[in-house]
Amino acid sequence: MTLPSITREYRVSKRGLGSIDALTLISDVPVPTPVANDVLVKIRAVSLNYRDLMLVLGLYPGAKENTIPCSDAAGEVVAVGDRVTKWKVGDRVTVNFSTAHLHGDITPAIMAHSLGANADGTLTEYRSFPAEAVVSIPDHLTFEQAATLPCAGVTAWNALQGPVPLKGGDYVLVQGTGGVSVFGIQFAHALGATIIATSSSNEKLKVAKKLGADFVINYKENPDWEQDVLKITDGRGVDHIIEVGGTNTIIKSIKAVRHAGWIHNIGFLAGFDSDVKPAEITGSLLFKGAIFRGILVGSVSQFEDMNRLISSHKIVPVVDKVFEFAEAKEAYKYLESQKHVGKVVIRVASN
Structure with a gap:
């Protein structure tokens, strides 16, 4: 050549x-x-x-x-x-x-x-x-x-396959319909989880449903979306959250996660300006016993593991x-x- x-x-x-x-x-x-x-x-x-x-x-x-x-x-x-x-x-x-x-x-x-x-x-x-x-x-x-695949795909995979991997029957909350969130829906669906997706757009939520989301919530129409999540899970909360909002959504995520559940933080799309105080976040995490985990994409090994799932389930x-x-x-x-x-x-x- x-x-x-x-x-x-x-x-x-x-x-x-x-x-x-x-x-x-x-x-x-x-x-x-x-x-x-x-x-x-x-x-x-x-x-x-x-x-x-x-x-x-x-x-x-x-x-x-x-x-x-x-x-x-x-x-x-x-x-x-x-x-x-x-x-x-x-x-x-x-x-x-x-x-x-x-x-x-x-x-x-x-x-x-x-x-x-x-x-x-x-x-x-x-x-x-x-x-x-x-x-x-x-x-x-x-x-x-x-x-x-390299950033959005591996980030979603790392979130759902971290220290306590997602298993069939778990509840997963995915915020938004950006790249990581969409991969989160696809992977969680392939792994047998029940998926709740949020967005400000009903049209985007229709896409989330087609990809495998079991429940969808428009957070503009339902600003107290964390209460909807608790109703869906009979008050227990979800096992995993792919958290993309940042400071402006973290308190709602802590309320929506189960005790000792996982919040996987991968962004701050809701902006940097917030009235939420650090003590409110740390106190809420403490009394929920929740695990807050920052995700910085992932490794070649995780990438190869993810591709095996993608290939076996023909995920597009x-x-x-x-x-x-x-x-x-x-x-x-x-x-x-x-x-x-x-x-x-x-x-x-x-x-």
Whole structure:
């Protein structure tokens, strides 16, 4: 295979930081040559996360300057280093969120290798990765579908398969219909749980029902949604909550979880401004005996475990809309609008 010598990539310009215009396309970048244990991947598709929007808006802590954004990508191996034995040209692969997180718990050293902020990411046509950081794509998925897996998919999997894994018959509460939440519905359904989904949109809740949600609650029409959750569970509360709101929803989540249940925090979509005091949160957790767990995506090992479930149940990620590589800013704007259900994807290459 003859490879080009020059490629294109997006970087987040310091000059435009604070708006989507910080996203800058560069067209004269040398294609990297894989050495030793690296594999060179032709990126076919990239999916967006809320983190990517925060980065261009200058709100993501610890991001390196002039970084290539995005953590999630799917593509094909086009060259390998001389020590690579696991992968060959033509293999369809995705890459883990942190190229250093192979197994076990997160560490500061692992976080330093997180793609798209701490380290250069995937919004580029060609990218070299350590061979141990890439993962095979399930056969039934397209590149666009597979590109949704590394962050949202693995985060939802890590939440539901953590220290006390979800089991059949458990109750799971999923907030919203973004990428992690949709994967949470799909995985929990496949694992035999009873699922409660919340959203501010009845149209989005219809999609949640189709994906496997057993009960749905519109939190705008039912602001005391935690009471509805308790009614559904006969006062017991749910076993697991995928908590995406943050401070503005955490007290309601604590009320909705069962005693000694799990709240898996993966975001703060409800904003940072809140009248809730830290003592109220810690006191509520204490007297409920609930476990509050922060999720920072997951490992290659967890990624491979998740893909086995995806393959066996033929789970298909929900892709809301696909934009072309030249339309990256439009993709970011669509993500910012929060009109999507599931994932927003950028198609980097189609041939």
